[in-house]
Amino acid sequence: MKPKPMTLVLAAGAALVVRRALRRRIQASPLWPMPALDPSVSGRPRSRALTLLVTAHERIADGVVRIRLEGHDLPRWEPGAHLDLVLPSGLVRQYSLCGDPEDTSSYTVATRLVEDGRGGSREVHEQVQEGVELEVRGPRNRFPLVEAPAYAFVAGGIGITPVLPMLRALPESTEWRLLYGGRTRASMPFLEEIEKLAPDRERSGGRVTVVAEDEDGHPGLDAFLADLPEGTAVYCCGPEGLMAAVEERLPAGTALHLERFAPRTTAGGDGEFEVELHRSGRTLTVDGDTSVLAAVRAELPNTPYSCEQGWCGTCQQKVLEGEIDHRDELLTDSERGDSMLICVSRARGTRLVLDI
Amino acid sequence: MSNKHVPLKARKVSFAWEDTPLHWVPGDPFTTHTINVLHLLLPAGERWFVHVYKQVLPYIRDERLREDVIGFIGQEAMHSQAHDEVLPHLKDQGLDPTPYTAQVDWLFEKLLGDRTLPPGRPRRWWLMERVALIAAIEHYTAFLGDWVLNADALDRRGADPTMLDLLRWHGAEEVEHRSVAFEVFLHVDGGYARRARTWATAFAALVFLWQRGTRYFMENDPTLIDGRATFRDFHRRGRRGLLPSTGAVARSVPRYLSRGYHPSQEGSTEQAVAYLAASPAAVAAVATEKSQEGAV
Numbered sequence: 001m002k003p004k005p006m007t008l009v010l011a012a013g014a015a016l017v018v019r020r021a022l023r024r025r026i027q028a029s030p031l032w033p034m035p036a037l038d039p040s041v042s043g044r045p046r047s048r049a050l051t052l053l054v055t056a057h058e059r060i061a062d063g064v065v066r067i068r069l070e071g072h073d074l075p076r077w078e079p080g081a082h083l084d085l086v087l088p089s090g091l092v093r094q095y096s097l098c099g100d101p102e103d104t105s106s107y108t109v110a111t112r113l114v115e116d117g118r119g120g121s122r123e124v125h126e127q128v129q130e131g132v133e134l135e136v137r138g139p140r141n142r143f144p145l146v147e148a149p150a151y152a153f154v155a156g157g158i159g160i161t162p163v164l165p166m167l168r169a170l171p172e173s174t175e176w177r178l179l180y181g182g183r184t185r186a187s188m189p190f191l192e193e194i195e196k197l198a199p200d201r202e203r204s205g206g207r208v209t210v211v212a213e214d215e216d217g218h219p220g221l222d223a224f225l226a227d228l229p230e231g232t233a234v235y236c237c238g239p240e241g242l243m244a245a246v247e248e249r250l251p252a253g254t255a256l257h258l259e260r261f262a263p264r265t266t267a268g269g270d271g272e273f274e275v276e277l278h279r280s281g282r283t284l285t286v287d288g289d290t291s292v293l294a295a296v297r298a299e300l301p302n303t304p305y306s307c308e309q310g311w312c313g314t315c316q317q318k319v320l321e322g323e324i325d326h327r328d329e330l331l332t333d334s335e336r337g338d339s340m341l342i343c344v345s346r347a348r349g350t351r352l353v354l355d356i
Numbered sequence: 357m358s359n360k361h362v363p364l365k366a367r368k369v370s371f372a373w374e375d376t377p378l379h380w381v382p383g384d385p386f387t388t389h390t391i392n393v394l395h396l397l398l399p400a401g402e403r404w405f406v407h408v409y410k411q412v413l414p415y416i417r418d419e420r421l422r423e424d425v426i427g428f429i430g431q432e433a434m435h436s437q438a439h440d441e442v443l444p445h446l447k448d449q450g451l452d453p454t455p456y457t458a459q460v461d462w463l464f465e466k467l468l469g470d471r472t473l474p475p476g477r478p479r480r481w482w483l484m485e486r487v488a489l490i491a492a493i494e495h496y497t498a499f500l501g502d503w504v505l506n507a508d509a510l511d512r513r514g515a516d517p518t519m520l521d522l523l524r525w526h527g528a529e530e531v532e533h534r535s536v537a538f539e540v541f542l543h544v545d546g547g548y549a550r551r552a553r554t555w556a557t558a559f560a561a562l563v564f565l566w567q568r569g570t571r572y573f574m575e576n577d578p579t580l581i582d583g584r585a586t587f588r589d590f591h592r593r594g595r596r597g598l599l600p601s602t603g604a605v606a607r608s609v610p611r612y613l614s615r616g617y618h619p620s621q622e623g624s625t626e627q628a629v630a631y632l633a634a635s636p637a638a639v640a641a642v643a644t645e646k647s648q649e650g651a652v
Binding site: 041 | 571
């Protein structure tokens with residue numbers, strides 16, 4: 001049977017209408033009729049590698065250089081954040097950001113030459129120059145400025161770098177004090193700016209105390225940490241000895257925040273601690289030479305993992321209790337709050353409770 | 357052809373995209389964008405592979421296969437991260453992929469994600485269905501990997517070396533681990549009806565996603581006034597070697613459905629391993645790893 005011309009016209013018209021309607025929908029929603037995931041996940045990589053140009057490399061104190069790295073549309077950061085620098089030799093080193101967090105066209109870091117170090121600082125001092133391109137990762141913050149009624153900062157030498165943006169960020173009315181120690185005044189970076197930040201040092205009862213060992217002897221930690229208001233957040237960054245001394249003298253009712261610039265170790269190492277596996281109801285001991293992953297796998301052989309170096313993310317586990325010593329390169333700051341990569345990260349204290 | 361077994365290991369690569377132009381195959385936006393669809397699908401897709409494979413680990417009773425799966429998971433996680441890093445670069449150049457990737461995210465996280473099923477058979481069924489889907493998709497990733505390793509036409513056209521290295525590093529790892537997904541499927545299920553059914557779903561979905569993706573990029577490319585994508589464009593570039601040829605795609609279908617299929621018959625492990633030994637990104641990854649071990 002031959003179709004009537006009218007039927008053909010109607011069918012063609014209907015096809016046109018459908019086609020136009022489809023095209024409009026696909027233009028508005030590329031995978032129509034699928035909905036979009038809200039919030040979406042893809043397109044926000046965790047560690048976007050950026051290549052930045054060194055536009056300034058200047059000596060700002062004895063043995064300290066300040067480096068300015070320029071790019072465009074750089075991720076913003078909060079005071080306390082650090083950057084991973086991939087040095088020309090492939091070494092990766094972390095440096096606290098000490099510039100302006102609002103500046104999205106450049107990052108500033110400062111580093112001290114460690115004579116007997118592992119080569120990273122020597123490379124930054126001697127081989128990185130103006131015009132060199134460096135790969136960076138981050139920024140990341142494991143030393144964030146928390147909300148507190150009052151603040152006490154203790155900085156030793158180059159440890160002033162993460163503290164400086166904090167001081168700049170605190171509102172004028174906030175109660176804070178700073179103890180800044182170093183070997184000699186000439187070796188202490190940013191002294192001038194610090195003294196400018198608290199000009200009425202004498203009258204306001206010593207907001208900033210600068211102690212140079214060659215002139216004033218050892219910093220008076222006891223006096224500095226005496227009569228802190230209830231709830232004060234104490235921030236300390238500097239040599240291991242200084243941080244241990246602050247930890248020892250920490251008054252009750254204050255919270256301590258430490259930033260170590262000691263190297264992050266890739267595997268094993270350090271103290272023993274206990275791990276409780278909440279859902280399986282077992283408790284294990286992780287000694288200094290094994291990873292949490294190895295200990296957990298001995299009990300639960302089907303625990304997922306892959307790279308064992310803290311970057312693939314497969315072994316991420318939820319942490320219910322305990323303070324975590326994060327040693328991975330992957331998790332975001334918010335994920336670090338309640339989860340860890342068990343292949344490299346460890347406990348800061350003596351116990352962790354995992355949700356496995 | 358080689359099917360020698362190599363231990364699988366993820367490589368922590370990183371790529372800097374600042375110098376890669378929008379049309380990284382010079383003067384050929386269609387080829388550029390057809391290949392760019394990979395960056396839309398892979399971040400969510402390979403994340404989903406990892407998610408599913410973490411759940412399948414307890415079902416694997418063979419030690420060597422388990423080790424392969426562990427290596428496979430790390431490689432897939434890294435692929436997902438590496439392609440994800442291209443997306444902000446596209447956005448910087450005025451081609452925002454978010455509307456598309458948000459929907460791909462929904463596909464893998466919701467439609468193909470874990471469902472609230474009663475434990476036991478229904479839950480196992482859904483897991484096996486997804487394992488079979490992954491095996492079918494991996495047939496195509498290995499096909500594409502083998503293709504890109506041999507796509508000399510892209511070099512001759514002056515394609516961006518960083519993008520070519522990303523594609524070939526990824527392609528080489530896909531060829532390297534091409535047998536894993538299929539062996540997992542055989543090990544935990546292996547039913548032919550499921551294999552045929554999931555192949556049909558995967559193939560239809562890939563065609564659908566790919567044509568919509570190319571079309572999306574062509575229409576939203578800020579440098580093109582009337583960007584269109586047609587099947588003829590694809591067919592022509594296939595003949596010139598800039599994209600896989602229509603014939604090669606068609607011939608890959610009966611191979612996967614044949615009862616004697618095994619992925620080791622496709623592509624060459626030796627070629628893949630040789631590329632990985634020379635790939636700038638993979639070489640840098642090994643050097644970084646060594647220097648970090650040395651520093652500790």
